[in-house]
Amino acid sequence: MWVEDWAPRAACRQDTPDALFVRGAEQNKAKQVCASCPVRTECLAEALDNQIEWGVWGGMTERERRALLRRRPQASWRTVLESARNEHVGAKVTV
Template sequence: MSEYRNTVPGDWFVDPVRLGVPGVRRPRSVDDDDSALAWQADALCAQTDPEAFFPEKGGSTRDAKKICTTCEVKTECLEYALQNDERFGIWGGLSERERRKLRRRA
């Protein structure tokens, strides 16, 4: 019969970034696989209705863009979208069409 362990192991750790705790992110100096996406924990869009950021064709993007204007990780979000060729949704306050124009100018 196995012995029941009623204590938490000493090496047990819950990562608040992976859990998506708002306001918690790793320092930018951390160099691991998760650090590139750590900004998402602070993204305002993660705390709102995702449908606003992925409207149907012809739908309004106004609400999503308004949320982006006050988001503290707007720059990281836009950089991610550009680097990963995100073709749908509002990222960093820009629509897919606006991101295409930005790429052409660069």
């Protein structure tokens, strides 16, 4: 199920915003916060659909997100990610 109001549920909600807007090796620390986040997909879709250029969002750096945007510039990332998650959850249920 897609969470519309995802920010209050984010794993990073207690962190200072500066912790997610870092460079270099510090980005790996920021990405670790995202690893167990329950709304990681929603966060990533927000960043991709709005072409947010800075910071770690949904476990991806700006460089990683730019690579996705180049591959599918016209995509609705919410649709893409929501469909992928639903397929993944459906595959888990049938196993």
